[in-house]
Amino acid sequence: xxxxxxxxxxxxxxxxxxxxxxxxxxxxxxxxxxxxxxxxxxxxxxxxxxxxxxxxxxxxxxxxxxxxxxxxxxxxxxxxxxxxxxxxxxxxxxxxxxxxxxxxxxxxxxxxxxxxxxxxxxxxxxxxxxxxxxxxxxxxxxxxxxxxxxxxxxxxxxxxxxxxxxxxxxxxxxxxxxxxxx
Amino acid sequence: xxxxxxxxxxxxxxxxxxxxxxxxxxxxxxxxxxxxxxxxxxxxxxxxxxxxxxxxxxxxxxxxxxxxxxxxxxxxxxxxxxxxxxxxxxxxxxxxxxxxxxxxxxxxxxxxxxxxxxxxxxxxxxxxxxxxxxxxxxxxxxxxxxxxxxxxxxxxxxxxxxxxxxxxxxxxxxxxxxxxxx
DNA sequence: GTACAAAACTAACGGTTATTAGTTTAAAAT
DNA sequence: ATTTTAAACTAATAACCGTTAGTTTTGTAC
Numbered sequence: 001x002x003x004x005x006x007x008x009x010x011x012x013x014x015x016x017x018x019x020x021x022x023x024x025x026x027x028x029x030x031x032x033x034x035x036x037x038x039x040x041x042x043x044x045x046x047x048x049x050x051x052x053x054x055x056x057x058x059x060x061x062x063x064x065x066x067x068x069x070x071x072x073x074x075x076x077x078x079x080x081x082x083x084x085x086x087x088x089x090x091x092x093x094x095x096x097x098x099x100x101x102x103x104x105x106x107x108x109x110x111x112x113x114x115x116x117x118x119x120x121x122x123x124x125x126x127x128x129x130x131x132x133x134x135x136x137x138x139x140x141x142x143x144x145x146x147x148x149x150x151x152x153x154x155x156x157x158x159x160x161x162x163x164x165x166x167x168x169x170x171x172x173x174x175x176x177x178x179x180x181x182x
Numbered sequence: 183x184x185x186x187x188x189x190x191x192x193x194x195x196x197x198x199x200x201x202x203x204x205x206x207x208x209x210x211x212x213x214x215x216x217x218x219x220x221x222x223x224x225x226x227x228x229x230x231x232x233x234x235x236x237x238x239x240x241x242x243x244x245x246x247x248x249x250x251x252x253x254x255x256x257x258x259x260x261x262x263x264x265x266x267x268x269x270x271x272x273x274x275x276x277x278x279x280x281x282x283x284x285x286x287x288x289x290x291x292x293x294x295x296x297x298x299x300x301x302x303x304x305x306x307x308x309x310x311x312x313x314x315x316x317x318x319x320x321x322x323x324x325x326x327x328x329x330x331x332x333x334x335x336x337x338x339x340x341x342x343x344x345x346x347x348x349x350x351x352x353x354x355x356x357x358x359x360x361x362x363x364x
Numbered sequence: 365g366t367a368c369a370a371a372a373c374t375a376a377c378g379g380t381t382a383t384t385a386g387t388t389t390a391a392a393a394t
Numbered sequence: 395a396t397t398t399t400a401a402a403c404t405a406a407t408a409a410c411c412g413t414t415a416g417t418t419t420t421g422t423a424c
Contacts, residue, residue, distance in 0.1 A: 014196040015281065018412060027372065030413080034371050039412065095277055099197065138340070139351040146332045147325045154324045169321040177359015200382060209402065212383080216401050221382065366424085373418065380411070388403065394396080 004042045005088040013043055013096045044104040047097055050089045051111045053082055058118045068125035069132075072175060073167075075119065079148040080167050083155055091152045119145060132175075144174050186224045187270040195225055195278045226286040229279055232271045233293045235264055240300045250307035251314075254357060255349075257301065261330040262349050265337055273334045301327060314357075326356050 003024045007016045018029040018039060025032075036042055057078040061071050083090050097108050120141050126132040132140075147170070155166075185206045189198045200211040200221060207214075218224055239260040243253050265272050279290050302323050308314040314322075329352070337348075 010280075012194065012196060012280065014194060017410080019410085028374085029411095030374080030415095031372050033413070098194070135354050136351055139336070139348075140355050142336045143325075143329045143352070143355045146336075147328050150328045150332070154321070154328075158320070166321075169318055170325070172317050173322050173325045199380080201380090210404085211381095212385095212404080213402050215383070367422100368424095369420100369422080371418105371420075374416090375414105376416105377414075378412100381409080382407105384405100384407075386404090386406105389400105390402080391398100391400075393398075 001042065001046060002088075005046055005092065008043070008046070008096055009088045009091045013092075013099045040101055040104075043092070043096065043100060046089050046092055047100060047108055048104060048111075050082070050086055050093060051108055051115075053086075054078070054115055055111055057082070058115055062118055062122075067131075068122055068129055069175075071122045072126055073171060075122065076148065076170050076174070077163075077167050079151060080163050080170070083151045084163055087152050087155060094149055094152075116141075116145070147174060183224065183228060184270075187228055187274065190225070190228070190278055191270045191273045195274075195281045222283055222286075225274070225278065225281060228271050228274055229282060229290055230286060230293075232264070232268055232275060233290055233297075235268075236260070236297055237293055239264070240297055244300055244304075249313075250304055250311055251357075253304045254308055255353060257304065258330065258352050258356070259345075259349050261333060262345050262352070265333045266345055269334050269337060276331055276334075298323075298327070329356060 004016070004021050007020055007024070010016075011020070018032055022029040022032050058075070061074045061078065064071070064074075066074065097105070097112075100108055120137065123132070123137050123141055123144075127134055127137060151170075155161075186198070186203050189202055189206070192198075193202070200214055204211040204214050240257070243256045243260065246253070246256075248256065279287070279294075282290055302319065305314070305319050305323055305326075309316055309319060333352075337343075
């Protein structure tokens with residue numbers, strides 16, 4: 001799975017052949033089928049398992065008793081942690097999910113929409129409770145989310161940074177500027 | 183080229199066959215070759231021509247006599263304009279450039295690096311001249327740039343918004359929070 | 365040492381791919 | 395009306411794809 005994830009990321013799912021994967025493992029393509037059911041199955045496992053981690057992380061944050069701003073901070077922290085731990089797979093969540101088929105695709109999209117909705121709720125709560133300036137939440141959400149989603153590409157070029165430092169800088173860039181002076 | 187761009191965006195370059203393209207045009211796959219040299223050529227034309235537009239836009243801004251903050255504003259405006267005018271092609275610049283081959287790939291990467299460097303210079307100048315808070319410019323650049331680069335996906339779901347309104351909201355979300363009070 | 369299971373192998377399958385060569389039709393120019 | 399040019403066509407090619415079936419090797423448990 002790790003080899004596949006790395007290759008899918010580098011070449012894309014469709015451009016990666018079973019031959020590519022098997023040769024990295026020093027076995028024949030057909031031998032792969034002793035371990036997996038299909039190429040599509042690899043993608044599904046990779047994507048759905050990581051999507052699940054985001055959902056779980058978000059659920060934990062949502063049902064906590066933190067204030068909205070602290071929740072927002074926790075979400076950033078969640079993205080940073082998962083990005084560092086599963087860089088390749090996260091990159092697939094951005095670029096290769098459209099090659100999922102049927103049920104798995106539907107399932108994935110549903111999970112992502114659900115996640116986005118939770119994120120939006122937190123932002124709205126931040127505005128409602130006076131933590132953030134009263135700006136249109138749509139572009140605000142998009143801006144924060146697209147930065148967090150593509151973090152893997154930045155992290156690749158700055159692997160030496162600590163997760164704590166990265167979280168701090170992201171908070172500075174994404175959130176601190178939107179704080180309401182109180 | 184428009185049909186190809188739309189299909190490349192929807193299904194990905196590799197997953198899009200010449201059959202896919204030709205059938206949308208109601209001709210046979212082989213007939214395409216009266217107009218183009220290869221599938222790869224389509225991608226090259228699409229990507230390099232739009233990359234050129236970004237380079238040109240950035241050059242014009244760079245050599246203008248505006249102050250750094252105004253330049254930053256102009257760059258946002260450039261992204262918004264090109265995103266609205268060439269939504270499909272811009273999406274390819276994010277997701278399909280890795281399927282470029284040899285020279286064209288090198289050329290594309292070089293152009294993008296060059297663009298990023300110019301962007302960074304503007305940001306640094308903003309900090310130097312006291313327009314923006316003195317934060318690490320790396321994450322700041324990444325955050326702004328990744329939002330602007332993926333704007334096409336947001337724009338798709340909000341096509342009714344005016345470019346001026348979009349620019350204003352982006353400025354609010356991305357830059358206003360980083361302004362130094364003076 | 366023998367039995368069993370896991371995981372490798374070879375060989376082959378039908379299907380799709382981008383592309384070419386050669387030919388015919390349609391449109392435009394003279 | 396004739397010539398020229400552009401753009402469609404048919405047919406074929408070689409390469410590669412994911413996957414299956416059947417077989418052999420390898421490692422483990424008794």
